[in-house]
Amino acid sequence: MSTVEKYFELVDQSQQQFIETLREIVGIPSVSSDASRRSDVVRMGEWLQARWEAIGAVCKRVDPGKQMLQGQELDLPPVILGQYGNDPSKKTVLVYGHYDVQPALLEDGWETDPFTLVEKEDKLVGRGSTDDKGPVLGWLLCVETHKQAGIELPVNLKFCWEGMEESGSEGLDAVIVAEADKWFKGTDVVCISDNYWLGTKKPCLTHGLRGVSYFHLQVEGPGADLHSGVFGGTVHEPMVDLVHLLAKLVDNKGRIQVPGIYDQVMPVTEEEERTYEGLEFSHSALSSDLKRDIVIHSDERDTLKHRWRFPTLSIHGVEGAFYSPGDKTVIPARVRGKFSLRTVPNMEPEKVAQLVTRYLEDEFAKLNSKNKMTVIETHAGRWWYSSPDHPNFRAGARATEKVYGVKPDLTREGGSIPVTLTFEENLGVNVLLLPMGAADDGAHSINEKIDKRNFIQGIKLLGAYLHEVAETDMTATA
Ligand SMILES: C[C@H](N)C(=O)N[C@@H](Cc1c[nH]cn1)C(=O)O
Ligand SMILES: [Zn+2]
Numbered sequence: 001m002s003t004v005e006k007y008f009e010l011v012d013q014s015q016q017q018f019i020e021t022l023r024e025i026v027g028i029p030s031v032s033s034d035a036s037r038r039s040d041v042v043r044m045g046e047w048l049q050a051r052w053e054a055i056g057a058v059c060k061r062v063d064p065g066k067q068m069l070q071g072q073e074l075d076l077p078p079v080i081l082g083q084y085g086n087d088p089s090k091k092t093v094l095v096y097g098h099y100d101v102q103p104a105l106l107e108d109g110w111e112t113d114p115f116t117l118v119e120k121e122d123k124l125v126g127r128g129s130t131d132d133k134g135p136v137l138g139w140l141l142c143v144e145t146h147k148q149a150g151i152e153l154p155v156n157l158k159f160c161w162e163g164m165e166e167s168g169s170e171g172l173d174a175v176i177v178a179e180a181d182k183w184f185k186g187t188d189v190v191c192i193s194d195n196y197w198l199g200t201k202k203p204c205l206t207h208g209l210r211g212v213s214y215f216h217l218q219v220e221g222p223g224a225d226l227h228s229g230v231f232g233g234t235v236h237e238p239m240v241d242l243v244h245l246l247a248k249l250v251d252n253k254g255r256i257q258v259p260g261i262y263d264q265v266m267p268v269t270e271e272e273e274r275t276y277e278g279l280e281f282s283h284s285a286l287s288s289d290l291k292r293d294i295v296i297h298s299d300e301r302d303t304l305k306h307r308w309r310f311p312t313l314s315i316h317g318v319e320g321a322f323y324s325p326g327d328k329t330v331i332p333a334r335v336r337g338k339f340s341l342r343t344v345p346n347m348e349p350e351k352v353a354q355l356v357t358r359y360l361e362d363e364f365a366k367l368n369s370k371n372k373m374t375v376i377e378t379h380a381g382r383w384w385y386s387s388p389d390h391p392n393f394r395a396g397a398r399a400t401e402k403v404y405g406v407k408p409d410l411t412r413e414g415g416s417i418p419v420t421l422t423f424e425e426n427l428g429v430n431v432l433l434l435p436m437g438a439a440d441d442g443a444h445s446i447n448e449k450i451d452k453r454n455f456i457q458g459i460k461l462l463g464a465y466l467h468e469v470a471e472t473d474m475t476a477t478a
């Protein structure tokens with residue numbers, strides 16, 4: 001039996017124990033966007049540091065500074081840097097993941113408490129199970145299993161766990177820039193497991209991400225909320241102005257209405273056109289995941305292009321507006337609409353912010369409203385695109401074949417992991433995205449889950465990848 005096969009066997013034998021550990025960390029509600037949960041985010045980072053130190057990793061906790069959140073000044077959660085193994089004859093792989101999660105409330109529609117992992121048939125349901133606690137834990141369990149079984153890890157592993165990814169990775173870029181020639185020195189390749197398969201059956205390797213530019217559009221009117229029976233029709237209502245402006249941003253076919261936005265988008269080449277062939281992706285599977293056929297495009301390629309390589313604009317919510325059950329006849333005094341654009345090659349965040357702000361100011365001026373409007377860009381992360389023709393991707397492909405018995409699809413991702421480009425630029429090495437979860441996992445949604453199969457096979461995949469990297473000449477071109 002080969003070393004990797006022995007590792008696979010041990011992973012299979014440890015399944016229930018691995019699930020229990022995932023249960024423990026899903027139970028830590030590390031929601032980075034909620035000030036009241038900040039101590040839980042920190043606790044989650046400390047949990048990771050303690051567990052890695054227990055197996056001999058050398059860790060360094062970096063506290064990247066402060067932030068203002070919900071009117072409070074808070075310490076940013078720690079970035080946990082670490083190193084396991086320091087053998088100059090081995091390659092060094094840097095892995096990154098995030099230990100914070102999106103908010104989740106039972107009343108959002110969860111069938112069970114979001115922070116209690118529930119085993120439902122073949123699924124592990126709980127906030128963070130797929131994004132990104134499952135994969136982050138996967139790296140730890142991979143190394144723990146090697147250690148327990150006396151299998152030598154074939155590479156040196158460096159890691160970087162952050163607690164602010166779901167809130168724009170505030171503070172992390174500066175840490176990476178500062179540590180590029182220190183803690184991260186000697187890194188040969190980077191691997192990130194924080195995205196999803198295109199479908200539910202076939203694994204993939206990912207070589208592109210969209211960027212994200214997030215905005216708050218604030219409209220302020222009276223000093224306090226008003227009675228609509230007394231003031232309706234006699235004052236400029238902030239919510240009316242806001243709804244009008246939000247409706248001007250995007251049409252119901254998904255076309256962004258901000259002038260100039262599409263001018264920066266790289267045209268589709270013939271070569272790129274061919275990359276959409278033969279992927280595990282169908283509208284019928286997508287509609288079944290969505291529980292309703294609400295897909296805009298009739299061609300599957302168009303859907304993928306609008307997910308991967310065209311910009312999109314989504315409206316997320318309105319702060320300050322009445323949203324509780326019942327019928328409150330109020331005119332809210334100050335409202336904040338929240339929307340974001342997903343950006344693609346060759347869009348520049350500064351230009352996007354400029355175009356969006358100017359357009360909203362022009363549209364607001366047309367309303368002749370006496371309210372005050374402000375556009376605030378709250379965070380911006382850049383897109384990333386890399387050629388998959390690199391030995392790091394070949395190592396990922398061979399590992400996938402070993403675990404799943406199929407060649408992975410090559411995909412891009414509609415979501416954003418802005419730090420990917422920061423690693424690539426500052427460390428000057430190739431970055432591979434190696435997802436663990438499947439398309440129907442419901443990341444950011446209610447009832448987020450990871451299939452037991454993806455979790456367990458995913459832990460094997462991460463280990464198999466490290467073994468493949470060890471045997472791959474990272475300088476060899478195709
Ligand atoms: C793809 C990754 N797992 C993810 O969910 N990223 C977030 C990043 C983000 C940016 N602003 C807020 N969160 C995403 O794509 O929404
Ligand atoms: Zn994530």
Ligand SMILES: [Zn+2]
Nearest residue numbers: 131166443444
């Ligand atoms: Zn996420």
